[in-house]
Amino acid sequence: MVGRAVGVLRSKLGMCAVLCVGIVLFATAHSRQAVAAEVNSRNTVQQFDIPSQPLSGALKDFALAAGLQLSFNDDLAAGRVSPDVRGSYTNEQALQLLLAGSGLTYRFSGGDTVIVERDSSSGIVPGMVGAGAAGAAAGAAAGMTATVQKPVKVPEIMVKDVKERDNDTKSYVAEEANTATRTDTPIKDVPQSIQVITRKVIEEQRTFRLQNTLENISGINATESGASLYDSLIIRGFTATDRSYFRNGLIDPFAQFTASDTYNIRRIEVLKGPASVLYGQGDPGGVINLVTNRPLPNAAYMANVTLGNFNFYRSELDATGPLNASKTVMYRLNVAGQKAHSFIDYANRDLAAIAPAVTWLMGSRTTLTVEADYLRRWSNDPYGLPAQGSYLPNINGPIPRERSVTLGPFSTFNRTSYRVGYDLTHQFNNDWSIRNAYRHTIAEDDRNNLYASGTTLDPDERTLQRFQVLQPAVNRRHAHSMITNLVGHLRFLEMDHTLLTGFELRQEKVDQFQFQFDAAPPLDLFAPNYGLPPLPFTNPPSSLTGDTQTAGFYAQDQITILPQLKLLAGLRFDYVHQSTNNSPGGTQPDQKADNNAVSPRVGVVYSPIEPWSLYASWTRGFQPNSPSNFNPNGDLFKPERSTQYEIGTKYFFLDNRVSATLAWYHLTRENLLTPSPDPAQAVQGFSVQTGEQRSQGIELDVTAQLTSGWNVIASYAYTDAEVTKDNTPALVNQRLSNVPYNKMTLWSTYYFQEGALKGFGAGGGIFAYTGRNATIFDPTLPEIPGYVRADGALYYNHELQPGNWLGAKMLNIAVNMRNLLDQRYVATSYNGSNQFFFGEPRTVLATVGLRF
Known part of the structure; x- marks a missing residue:
């Protein structure tokens, strides 16, 4: 014993x-x-531009520029003015310059935290200089109460956000993206393909439309004209519907219908594949998250004017800065105005937009941002041309690229969107934080919107039969969206965990949508007469109302099993209630459906060496079917389901100045509706849920800042997308429309850094597509031929001398040229139909901008 x-x-x-x-x-x-x-925090070299100002404000600017947490008592800095600190310094050198002669000293604590306190050996009482006896009394009081005063600390999330925004304007390379995990996770540690377009790419390419900007990313193709009112995109072979668009992490259900403008966009993040684990019902190809500009603590102003052919005029304004001396309240204002025609007759592209935002640093750990957005588009939405004369021979010759099939001056299609919301974040401590965000969105179509489109081409191959659509009333939709996320870092079972839990509430409601269909006057494509008025409408109006309500709860854990091995696992539960009325005159009772779904995601990342990671993942997604679809047995259809398997590798090297992602994926879309195999039921519009489509391929995306002034963004995609199951035998094995087997893009810019050419720059790129299937519903049409488009740009950036009559710091001049060789090519078919859009002819934009 x-x-x-x-x-x-x-x-x-x-x-x-x-x-x-x-x-x-x-x-x-x-x-x-x-x-x-701590050594790294002290010795990191930064570019500082801190003007002379009250010392408390200068210290906050230093913390934001250096990416450090700075803790100090505001009273200690009272009455002191900092000197200018401009140029390249280590963090410690810059801090020493700011505190010189102030009677304050500093100490580093915990690596990235700096504590500013009274220097008892200096003999100087902070706040006393220049303040007389009152200042001395105040300084003495400050010193006496320093132990009980709550220290002022720049919120960590603000420090990180400002630094990231600065990087987005200077480099093509992004190291982190919140979209993939709703947490601040390096891209190399995400077991799924995610690509980022930074503000620098947008500005240097001068892309105002989403589809032009996203052309830089592998596996994304457009299905609309660049002059269209809509954003219609394909991601990994599948159409991106209104479920695919997000803004600052909240669903933006009407973005597709208002053609998002880039005037207030800081970066665009694209997460490839099903993303239901975090974003609920959605399309299998992925999600597009637009990250908008936010207020900055230092005053900055930018204005530019762009002129181009096709009577293009555009002006933009960007202003930001503090609203109070302590810089705890900041604002941002983005404004854009555009008056423009296009290469298509009558297809104007007029726009007015404004986006104000205010950020309030409510405390050392709490930040509130309130923002709004107004976007108005005046348009005559163009529709496509027949194949004969666009890319197939026509007995009358080629159809002119500028030909419009609308009703000319009688056609209008104007739309307005409004957004307002808030974003509230709070850090409980260094490990736990919470975010609550909400947005209300309204989209309106004007009363008496009228447009027309072609249906069939007569045997003479010049007379196009058309239909016309009238929206007799103001059509209105609105949406509410709110998310609450709790993020925590903890250690459990000897492993580090980043835990995310959250819930989401949504409502999207169609208040009123009325329209009338009827025949339109035919159009001679080679001798059009746009003076013919629209025909009278004899068919009764149809109406549509609808309401979709969603509640979702999700949980995710990012586990560091070993320093080189990380696991990501997540699960989401959704409940979706739908009601719709889609009947002539709106007299039928609402049709309702209730769906629920569980969406998992599992992924693993292995990093054999620091800059290189290998990953594999499995994700599931879902999309409810509309309750208005007809099922022969009377039951509601189950939601569509999507499943993706993905493996890949990511590589960040040259101090994270080069980023590369290579991915292989296999993506299946199931439970698709297909006509009933019973001909009698099919004629009545009944469907069965046996359809399936599959997309698989390889994608490569590279962004790089190879040297100072030299940036590159490139992509390649091989996409094999086809119908795998359908009750119509002719559709099986058909390639999905508008999806090329091969797509390759390359864009690069270089700015001279010294010598006589300092400030000058040049850029250019190629965008290449192989042939695409025009439509799966007409096997007689051959594929759309491939094409290679060349673009170019010239730049001049000149720093202006202080005290110039404009008061500006920088002059920027750019000339952007799209389709340099003026090639005639068909860019896409209209949403996979037998109508086709030409690509833009040679387009030149000249921009002059000033930064203050």
Whole structure:
């Protein structure tokens, strides 16, 4: 018995010894890491531009520029004015310059935290200089109460956000993207393909439309004209519907119908594949998240004017800065106005937009941003041309690229969107934070919108039969969206965890949507007469109302199993209630449907060496079917389901100045509706749920800042997308429309950094597509031929001398040229139909901008 006790005691002592040794080793390693982090924080070289101002404001500017947490008592800096600190310094050098002669000193704590306090050895009482006896009394009071005053600390989320915004305007490379995990996770640690277009790409390419900007990303193709009122895109072979568009992490259900403008967009993040685990019902190809501009603590202003052919005129304004001396309240204002025709007759592209935002640093750990957005488009939405004369021979010759099939001056299609919302974040401590965000969106179509489109081409191959559509009343839709996310970092079972839990509430409601269909006057494509008025409408109006309500709860854990091995697992539960009335005159009772779905995601990332990671993932998605679809047995259709398997590799090297992602994926879309196999039921519009489509391929995306002034963005995609199951045998094995087997893009810019050409730059690129299937519903049409388009640009950036009569800091001049060789090519078919859009002819845009 005694021997057994002694043995147990020895065992316990041995365990304690091992534990003690482990604690000592861990403490030593942790201490070394802390020392290394502190050395890095002290010696990191930054570019500082901190003007002379009250010392408290200068210290906050320093924290934001250096990416450090700065803690100090506001009263200690009272009455002091900082000197200018401009140029390249280490963080410690810049801080020493700011505090010189102030009677304050500093110390680093925890690597990235700096504490500013009174320097008792200096003999100077902070707040006393220049303030007389009152200042001395105030300074003495500040010193007496320093131990009880709450320190002022720049919120960590604000520091990180400002630094990221600055990077987005200087480089093509993004290291992190919140869209993939709703947490701040490096892209290399995400087991799914995610691509980012930064503000620098948008500005250097001068792309105002989403589809032009996203052309830089592999696996994305457009299905609309660049002059259209809509954003219609394909991601990984599948159409992106209104479920695919997000703004600052909240669904933006009407973005597709108002053609998002880039005037207030800081970056665009695209997460490839099903994303229902975080975003609920959606399309299998992926989600597009637009990240808007936010207020900055330092005053900055930018204005530019762009002129181009096809009577293009555009002006933009961007202003930001503090609204109070302590810089705890900041604003941002983006404004854009555009008056423009297009290469298509009568297809104007007029726009007015304004986006104000205000950020309030409510405390050391709490930030509130309130923002709004107004976008108005005046348009005559163009529709496509027949194949004969666009890319097939026509007995009358080629159809002119500028030909419009609308009703000319009688056609209008104007639309307005309004957004208003808030984003509230709070850090409980260094490990736990919460975010609550809400947005209300309204989209309106004007009263008496009228447009026309072609149906069939007569045997003479010049007379196009058309139909016309009238929206006799103001059509209105509105949406509410709210998310609440709780993010925490903890250690459990000897592994680090980043835990995300959250819930989401949505409502999208069609208040009124009325329209009338009827025949339109035929159009001679080679001698059009746009003076013919629209024909009278004899068919009764149809109406549509609808309401979709969604509640979702999700949980996700990012686990660091080993330093080189990370696991991501997530699960979401959704409940969706739909009601719709889609009947002539709106006299039929509402049709309702209730759906629920569970969406999982599992992924693993292995990094054999620091800049290189390998990953694999499995994701599921869902999309409810409309309750207005007809099922022969009277039951509601189950939701569509999508499943993706993806493996790939990511590589960040040259100090994260080069990013590359190579991915292979296999993506299946199931439970698609297909006509009933019973001909009698099919004639009546009944469907069955047996359809399936599959897309698989390889994608490569590269962004790089190879040297100072040289940036590159490139992509390649091989996409094999086809119908795999359908009750119409002719559709099986058909390639999905508008999806090329191969797509390749390359864009690069270079700015001279010294010598006589300093400030000058040039850029250019190629965008190449192989042939695409025009439509799966007409096997007689051959595929759309491939094409290669070349673009170019010239730049001149000149720093202006201080005190110039404009008061500006920088002059920017750019000339962008699209389709340099003026090639005639068909860019796409209209949503997979037998109507086709030409690509833009040679387009030149000249921009002059000033930064203040």
